[in-house]
Amino acid sequence: MNRITARKVAFNIHALKSARRTLCCSSGVKLPSEDRDQELSDKHGSHTNHPVHDVAIVGGGMVGMALACSLANTPLTKKLSVAIIDSNPALLSGDVIKKEDPPDPRVSTVTPATIALFKDMGAWKYVEEHRHAYFDKMQVWDYTGLGYTKYNARDINKEVLGCVVENKVLHRSLLSGLQNADSEQKIYHFKLNSMTTQPSSSSTPHGSLAKLELSDGHSLYAKLVVGADGSKSRVKELAGITSTGWKYSQNAIICTVQHTQENFCAWQRFLPNGPIALLPIGDNFSNIVWTMSPDESSNRKSMSELEFVEELNRALDSGYGPRPKSQLSGAPPFSWLTNSDRTASSADDLFEAAPKITKLASERMVFPLSLNHANRYASKRVAIIGDAAHTVHPLAGQGVNMGFGDAFSLSKVISQGIAVGSDIGELSLLKRYESERKPANVTMMAILDGFQKAYSIDFGPLNVLRAAAFQGAHYISPLKKNIISYASGEQRFPLFS
Amino acid sequence: MVSKHLLTRIYSMTRPVLQIPQPRNLCSHPKFVHELQTRLFSDAPPPSPAAPASTPPPASNLQSKSSLNETELKKFAAISETWWDAEGPFKPLHLMNPTRLAFIRSTLCRHFGKDPNSTRPFEGLKFVDVGCGGGILSEPLARMGATVTGVDAVEKNIKIAQLHADLDPITSSIDYRCTTAEKMVEEQMKFDAVLALEVIEHVAEPAEFCKSLSALTSCGGATLISTINRSMRAYATAIVIAEYVLRWLPRGTHDWSSFLTPEELVLILERASISVQEMAGFVYNPLTGQWSISDDISVNFIAYATKNTE
Ligand SMILES: Cc1cc2nc3c(=O)[nH]c(=O)nc-3n(C[C@H](O)[C@H](O)[C@H](O)COP(=O)(O)OP(=O)(O)OC[C@H]3O[C@@H](n4cnc5c(N)ncnc54)[C@H](O)[C@@H]3O)c2cc1C
Ligand SMILES: C[S@@+](CC[C@H](N)C(=O)[O-])C[C@H]1O[C@@H](n2cnc3c(N)ncnc32)[C@H](O)[C@@H]1O
Numbered sequence: 001m002n003r004i005t006a007r008k009v010a011f012n013i014h015a016l017k018s019a020r021r022t023l024c025c026s027s028g029v030k031l032p033s034e035d036r037d038q039e040l041s042d043k044h045g046s047h048t049n050h051p052v053h054d055v056a057i058v059g060g061g062m063v064g065m066a067l068a069c070s071l072a073n074t075p076l077t078k079k080l081s082v083a084i085i086d087s088n089p090a091l092l093s094g095d096v097i098k099k100e101d102p103p104d105p106r107v108s109t110v111t112p113a114t115i116a117l118f119k120d121m122g123a124w125k126y127v128e129e130h131r132h133a134y135f136d137k138m139q140v141w142d143y144t145g146l147g148y149t150k151y152n153a154r155d156i157n158k159e160v161l162g163c164v165v166e167n168k169v170l171h172r173s174l175l176s177g178l179q180n181a182d183s184e185q186k187i188y189h190f191k192l193n194s195m196t197t198q199p200s201s202s203s204t205p206h207g208s209l210a211k212l213e214l215s216d217g218h219s220l221y222a223k224l225v226v227g228a229d230g231s232k233s234r235v236k237e238l239a240g241i242t243s244t245g246w247k248y249s250q251n252a253i254i255c256t257v258q259h260t261q262e263n264f265c266a267w268q269r270f271l272p273n274g275p276i277a278l279l280p281i282g283d284n285f286s287n288i289v290w291t292m293s294p295d296e297s298s299n300r301k302s303m304s305e306l307e308f309v310e311e312l313n314r315a316l317d318s319g320y321g322p323r324p325k326s327q328l329s330g331a332p333p334f335s336w337l338t339n340s341d342r343t344a345s346s347a348d349d350l351f352e353a354a355p356k357i358t359k360l361a362s363e364r365m366v367f368p369l370s371l372n373h374a375n376r377y378a379s380k381r382v383a384i385i386g387d388a389a390h391t392v393h394p395l396a397g398q399g400v401n402m403g404f405g406d407a408f409s410l411s412k413v414i415s416q417g418i419a420v421g422s423d424i425g426e427l428s429l430l431k432r433y434e435s436e437r438k439p440a441n442v443t444m445m446a447i448l449d450g451f452q453k454a455y456s457i458d459f460g461p462l463n464v465l466r467a468a469a470f471q472g473a474h475y476i477s478p479l480k481k482n483i484i485s486y487a488s489g490e491q492r493f494p495l496f497s
Numbered sequence: 498m499v500s501k502h503l504l505t506r507i508y509s510m511t512r513p514v515l516q517i518p519q520p521r522n523l524c525s526h527p528k529f530v531h532e533l534q535t536r537l538f539s540d541a542p543p544p545s546p547a548a549p550a551s552t553p554p555p556a557s558n559l560q561s562k563s564s565l566n567e568t569e570l571k572k573f574a575a576i577s578e579t580w581w582d583a584e585g586p587f588k589p590l591h592l593m594n595p596t597r598l599a600f601i602r603s604t605l606c607r608h609f610g611k612d613p614n615s616t617r618p619f620e621g622l623k624f625v626d627v628g629c630g631g632g633i634l635s636e637p638l639a640r641m642g643a644t645v646t647g648v649d650a651v652e653k654n655i656k657i658a659q660l661h662a663d664l665d666p667i668t669s670s671i672d673y674r675c676t677t678a679e680k681m682v683e684e685q686m687k688f689d690a691v692l693a694l695e696v697i698e699h700v701a702e703p704a705e706f707c708k709s710l711s712a713l714t715s716c717g718g719a720t721l722i723s724t725i726n727r728s729m730r731a732y733a734t735a736i737v738i739a740e741y742v743l744r745w746l747p748r749g750t751h752d753w754s755s756f757l758t759p760e761e762l763v764l765i766l767e768r769a770s771i772s773v774q775e776m777a778g779f780v781y782n783p784l785t786g787q788w789s790i791s792d793d794i795s796v797n798f799i800a801y802a803t804k805n806t807e
Contacts, residue, residue, distance in 0.1 A: 075614040076614060076616055077616075079616045208664035208665065209665075416595070417595075418616055418640075419599065419602060420594070420595045420598035420599050420602060420637060420641075421598055421602075421636070421637025421638060421639070421640035421641040422594075422595060422598075422637060422640075423636070423640075423665070426583075427583070428583055428591065428592075429595075
């Protein structure tokens with residue numbers, strides 16, 4: 001090889017010279033940006049009164065804040081300039097939650113999957129500074145006294161099945177997680193009035209960006225607008241995204257109650273007109289979500305506190321029918337139906353009575369039950385997350401978990417887009433978020449809808465079948481494990497896996 | 498990421514034929530190697546050893562070699578309005594973009610020792626996108642921090658690219674020019690990374706084109722080339738004709754006979770003193786409509802190569 005090289009060098013002097021010349025000149029190549037920077041600032045100078053952001057999150061509720069917090073705590077997205085638009089006073093940082101404040105009747109049951117995501121972005125430590133209640137047991141039973149089932153975290157080798165946290169605590173923790181991240185974001189304490197996403201004219205400097213007009217009359221531009229503005233989403237409406245939904249002729253009463261014993265179990269009892277759930281929220285408090293007919297709800301909202309507490313205790317234990325009998329050994333009553341396989345480690349758990357309620361600790365709030373699902377989650381420069389994309393009834397406590405799932409998925413997709421230099425408002429990128437979340441949410445909604453239909457109607461004598469289903473769930477271990485992992489946010493397709 | 502194993506396979510296919518030891522000091526002697534290889538592996542007559550001083554300057558020499566293929570360029574000029582229509586004729590490029598950019602990001606972050614967690618890892622580096630078309634690749638590169646020059650032989654493409662880039666202050670810094678790789682070589686321009694994606698199948702002389710790409714790459718720089726594999730013809734009749742050619746691309750956008758195989762690409766790059774370090778394939782899943790990086794280079798492939806410095 002050296003031999004060939006040496007021989008060739010002799011008659012290629014001119015080539016060497018030209019090569020050297022090439023090398024010397026390389027530093028002389030003009031940097032394209034140098035003389036353009038000037039041009040740029042001139043061109044955009046007249047628009048400095050309209051701030052330009054990478055992401056504008058409309059709605060700083062729990063889900064919008066989860067997105068902001070996740071973006072701020074992810075390496076590739078923390079440098080994005082994020083705007084949060086919401087007139088909600090809870091976003092003013094002066095507002096601190098005090099231990100002695102009465103518990104908020106609006107609580108969420110967060111799943112282990114959500115807890116893990118909160119931990120990843122450093123927000124869970126703030127939740128732990130406030131009132132919260134982990135629960136490791138769940139007891140579901142039926143007013144007929146024919147069946148019950150108990151779920152245990154041990155069944156799926158977990159410490160907990162979930163954690164009940166007041167919404168204001170979740171919200172505050174996300175805000176703290178955001179404030180303590182090293183990132184740039186601006187909160188606009190206004191409402192969104194209108195939005196334009198169609199490029200006005202290609203000659204305007206931000207022509208291709210979305211333009212938002214706020215309630216104070218000011219405007220801003222963003223590459224991506226995220227609608228996290230709840231079930232009556234203005235963003236969804238302005239983006240022309242339609243949705244499909246239906247109302248159930250049922251309402252839910254939500255309130256906080258106090259009891260004497262400590263509670264580490266989530267309780268749910270099916271009554272003739274719908275289920276009642278008692279969720280521990282810590283400090284001898286629990287949260288009630290009770291579904292019933294609209295007539296019953298207005299009646300129970302207006303009755304005296306004493307009467308209402310009495311009604312609650314009847315609904316949770318003493319009224320409607322007998323307590324189911326604990327199965328200790330021998331064949332369970334519906335073994336012929338369920339073909340029982342008794343290996344679930346909690347199969348021997350005895351039936352327990354729910355804690356006796358002594359006092360009402362909040363006002364009673366009534367909500368109509370409805371299901372609503374957006375037909376699309378994205379359009380050019382717009383994505384919708386949380387209740388803006390889907391609302392479910394509070395029955396299974398999945399609403400906000402679905403929203404958190406959306407927020408983390410969108411945050412991940414934005415991060416992937418940044419990694420490959422995409423325009424983060426590009427529809428093809430946002431479609432990836434949609435295709436990740438839509439099937440998951442639709443499955444969850446179908447299950448909740450089915451659940452609703454199966455359990456809110458009094459089947460009369462057919463209740464025996466429903467009770468059999470409980471017995472089945474109680475004794476068929478793999479099925480039961482699936483149900484728990486589904487409810488704890490780990491599995492996408494319960495029962496079919 | 499394509500396995501070293503695959504590359505070894507390609508090398509073992511090319512090396513015995515070439516019988517070429519890795520040339521040394523190529524970077525400081527580009528012209529020399531160029532001629533060394535021309536002499537060894539082409540029919541071109543060796544420069545006369547008798548008259549080294551009177552050899553014409555390389556510039557005029559290069560001018561005569563043009564990579565322009567007029568028929569191909571006309572096809573692109575005809576559909577230049579549709580560059581940014583994600584559902585238009587360039588849909589495959591739009592769909593493939595995130596995938597190929599992921600490959601580019603990971604290889605170039607490694608190459609230049611940049612933090613892959615940085616939002617703008619290519620800050621301070623000069624890239625040229627040869628055959629940039631409407632700027633589908635140039636814009637993301639600019640967002641990733643690179644100082645980008647985009648060049649295309651079709652004036653209309655450059656106009657479209659400029660108009661689109663001006664919509665975003667970050668991309669409006671891209672320097673778009675209607676020129677060719679050869680002309681830039683004449684101007685003695687150098688870049689840290691030279692990218693020519695989905696271009697080589699449209700040029701007149703791929704080997705000459707690669708030499709120009711090499712000459713544009715600075716010492717220690719990187720070259721990235723992607724193209725369609727000629728050997729995918731069988732595959733083409735099945736899914737690709739339906740999904741790729743007939744539905745998306747106007748008939749005749751690609752002339753199958755001008756495609757290269759990965760082996761051929763490695764070979765002509767080697768002759769241009771560029772060594773392929775890694776190769777990856779892109780496979781299209783018609784069910785999800787997504788492309789993904791794979792070891793399968795039988796359809797569409799990308800090569801990351803370095804300019805030889807020793
Ligand atoms: C009675 C009830 C009980 C529930 N119980 C549970 C439960 O146990 N577990 C569970 O997981 N989920 C539960 N949910 C569901 C859960 O509360 C919601 O899914 C969750 O609050 C959705 O959060 P979000 O951030 O998407 O929307 P929201 O919490 O509705 O927040 C929307 C935000 O957008 C702002 N906004 C609205 N319009 C505009 C505008 N034009 N401009 C600017 N800002 C705007 C609002 O001020 C608000 O801050 C329950 C819901 C109800 C109604
Ligand atoms: C298939 S497009 C690829 C565009 C772009 N590189 C991408 O991958 O998104 C090929 C482009 O190469 C341009 N082109 C073809 N031959 C060329 C040449 N010899 N020099 C410069 N550009 C050329 C065409 O005009 C066309 O825009």
